Amino acid sequence: MGRKFIVAECPSCGQYFAAALSKEPSCPRCGEKLNSNGLPKNIVGSWKTAAKIVQRKQAEKTGENYNPMGMYTKTEKFESVIQSFRESKGVSVSDILKKAEKVGLGQDWVLKRLDYMEREGMLVRRRGGVEFTYL
Ligand SMILES: [Zn+2]
Structure with a gap:
């Protein structure tokens, strides 16, 4: 083993x-x-x-404290947004913001989150967008 x-x-x-x-x-x-x-x-x-x-x-x-009511946390919602871009090579930030808004995530939170993910090496910025390194 x-x-x-x-x-x-x-x-x-x-x-x-x-x-x-x-x-x-x-x-x-x-x-x-x-x-x-x-x-x-x-x-x-x-x-x-x-x-x-x-x-x-x-x-x-x-990000957010886990909600014991079984609601999705912001982080989980955002993860599902990111997963929906799995097939795309590069994603524009405005597309991410649009999708995130549909699940109720505010623009400021998303932008902060993207910064955090960049620091953690989970995404890299490309011309006009981002690419998630762990998808
Ligand atoms: Zn310690």
Whole structure:
């Protein structure tokens, strides 16, 4: 079997991180040594999957709080907008804004979100638009 990886929220600094599965992983952000047994975590089979989960969890945290009523969070709505562009190579920002508006997302929020995703390497700006790197 290949190596396993965990995704967990560091109780010390509150950031999500991915690490190789071990008894005592340490948080890559603050260096805290953690006890894997008492830590709520996801265990996954690839680093890529782990990194994706970390991105999603961090995004949920910085975006909107999860709504316990089962409503879609802003982040989830926006993700569905992005997924609808899966087939296109480059997407113009105005197309994204138009679609996002239909699901009730404000322009300011979307623009901030795009900035955030650019910083996280989830999208790159191209002439006249953006391309999502993880689709
Ligand atoms: Zn930490």
